Amino acid sequence: MRSTTHERDYSGRGCARNALDLARRRPDRLRVEHRCRVDRPAAVVAGGSFCTSPSRCTGSKSVANCHFRNCRRACLPDLACLLGAAHNCRAANGRHRQGRRGHHGGSRGHADCGVLRHKFRSVTHPPGSPPTSSPITGEAAIIDILAPLTARFPGAFALKDDCAALVPTPGYDLVLKTDAVAEGVHFFADDAASDIGWKALAVNVSDLVAKGARPRVYLMALAFPAPPSLHWLRDFARGLEQAQTCFGITLAGGDTDRRHGPLSITIAAIGEVPAGRMVRRAAAEAGDLLYVSGTLGDAALGLKLRSDGSQAAQWELAPDDALALVRRYLRPEPRLALAPVLRDHARAAMDLSDGLVKDLGRMMQASGTAAVVHAAKVPLSKPAAAAQARTPALLIDVLTGGDDYEVLAAVAPDRAKSFEQAAAAAGIAVARIGETTPRRPEAGRVVVQDHDGRQLDLVRSGWDHF
Incomplete structure (x- = not known):
């Protein structure tokens, strides 16, 4: 039987209740997909294991070591484990690493992408064919998954060369920015891979925007402590694709390696501004x-x-x-x-x-x-x-x-x-x-x-x- 996908929109009224009903009936058929549309925020259900009953949050075969502890006491009946697309009610290696430092209903001024609208898809896999979770085999497999992200930038040569070529727009200066995100510092080990990809790109684009620049392309270096699964890598690429579409930026190249330590993603983003017009941080004057x-x-x-x-x-x-x-x-x-x-x-x-x-x-x-x-x-x-x-x-x-x-x-x-x-x-x-x-x-x-x-x-x- 061919794999089939049925899409149903839960972004409207009563979305949490409807999503939970589906999660209770067929938790194996629900996953979240992010769409860049301006709309009201919707409840989020993540793929994988689901915590649809607070009473099970402290442990079962499918719900182990839920990070949203004491769900009943949290006064979030049935929604305690919907706090974020990344929360699958499972622990990575048994325990979370602490995230760094310590968008969208109720906030103001979200433009361009606006509030992320969430749609829930029910997915039927062929009999005996579970969702892909085997590790990738070789760097070429990673490149194959990331190469489509370069489609809108010919200078990336579809990741088939050692370098990329960027031609500045006449009359414009290039603005360069590098920022990295690392597991346990900027994101949790069990955050959704799509959210990690989105965030890694967003934090760099944010700097370009503050300089008055228009994003163009970015380079990305990935350092894995172990080979990622195909499922994780595809979800990561999906998050990058969503961010690229919203921010108007395209992958141009990068590198991958394996090393001891946490997963880290380093991005160098390149934007452009009219010549001599970059807005600097060092130009404030008394009285501003x-x-x-x-x-x-x-x-x-x-x-x-x-x-x-x-x-x-x-x-x-x-x-x-x-x-x-x-x-x-x-x-x-x-x-x-x-x-x-x-x-x-x-x-x-x-x-x-x-x-x-x-x-x-x-x-x-x-x-x-x-x-x-x-x-x-x-x-x-x-x-x-x-x-x-x-x-x-x-x-x-x-x-x-x-x-x-x-x-x-x-x-x-x-x-x-x-x-x-x-x-x-x-x-x-x-x-x-x-x-x-x-x-x-x-x-x-x-x-x-x-x-x-x-x-x-x-x-x-x-x-x-x-």
């Missing part, structure tokens, strides 16, 4: 107004939920709100539409990856200025605001948690209104959070003030690998 795009803190809170779903009950979050925060952690969305706005209106800009306070300090240090941030003006999504209202200490995570991948911009006062208008026209929400000040007492100093103008005593400023 500080803006951020979207909302902050969602991913940091999503990481906390990804690590321990019971915190959703402590924060009194509805299931959909908890899902939204986890999705912000799993799949950041670069603000592509903001790139030309930054070129035309911002004095300085950078992406926020290591926490607002940390990254703002870096901008101020490079610019020879200092900054004041008004905590009450930091934009929060509905879920993050609800969590922070319930647990005020989460404000520290919002300000320093990182993984936001939003844009921080310094704008001259006389350009502020036009910047806000241009951002709104591009469909990106921006919020004024503070201002730059002269370098007293020192460059790089960031002061965060509470509602009453008193300085907050922060125990940390953000993430630092060292």
Whole structure:
């Protein structure tokens, strides 16, 4: 019998209930597929083993060592194990590694791809033919799976050469960026491979956007501790393909190897800007107004939920709100539409990856200025605001948690209104959070003030690998 695929859309009303009904009846026939469409967020069910009953979350043959512990106490009946497309209610090597630092309902300003719409597919495999899980045999098998990702870039030569060739657009400068993601630092060992692929590319594109650049191509180096399975690699390539489509970027080449240590993905992304127009981080001046795009803190809170779903009950979050925060952690969305706005209106800009306070300090240090941030003006999504209202200490995570991948911009006062208008026209929400000040007492100093103008005593400023 040929393999057949039947697609049913669960992105509408009652999606969680419908998906769970299918999961209960035929859990072996359900998997998740991400589509880049603007729509309401949908519940997410991951392929593999399913936890459709909280009472089984602490162990059974198919549901072992569920990471969303105490599901009943988490007040997420039946949805406790739907918090993120990556959560399959199984442990990698028996236990999670801790993710780094610690998108989309309720957040603002998502443009281009918007909210990821999830569709659920039921898949029938031929009798005696389970989903492919055997390890790849040789580097050529990896190249065969990744080669289709180069289809829109002739200079990649379908990965059949040792190098790629890129011709810059006349009158444009190339903008280069390298960033890596590693298991146990930036993602969990049992995150969905498609989410890992998406995130690896998104964090690089986010930097290009903050420079005012349009993404073009990227190079990718993969380091595996052991040969990946065909199923994992195809899912990883699917996530990259989804990200490429949303970000307008194409694979140009790369390398693969096997080494001791965790899985790591290193990407070098290349974009372009009109000659001499790259927006630098070191150009802010005293008196500039500080803006951020979207909302902050969602991913940091999503990481906390990804690590321990019971915190959703402590924060009194509805299931959909908890899902939204986890999705912000799993799949950041670069603000592509903001790139030309930054070129035309911002004095300085950078992406926020290591926490607002940390990254703002870096901008101020490079610019020879200092900054004041008004905590009450930091934009929060509905879920993050609800969590922070319930647990005020989460404000520290919002300000320093990182993984936001939003844009921080310094704008001259006389350009502020036009910047806000241009951002709104591009469909990106921006919020004024503070201002730059002269370098007293020192460059790089960031002061965060509470509602009453008193300085907050922060125990940390953000993430630092060292």
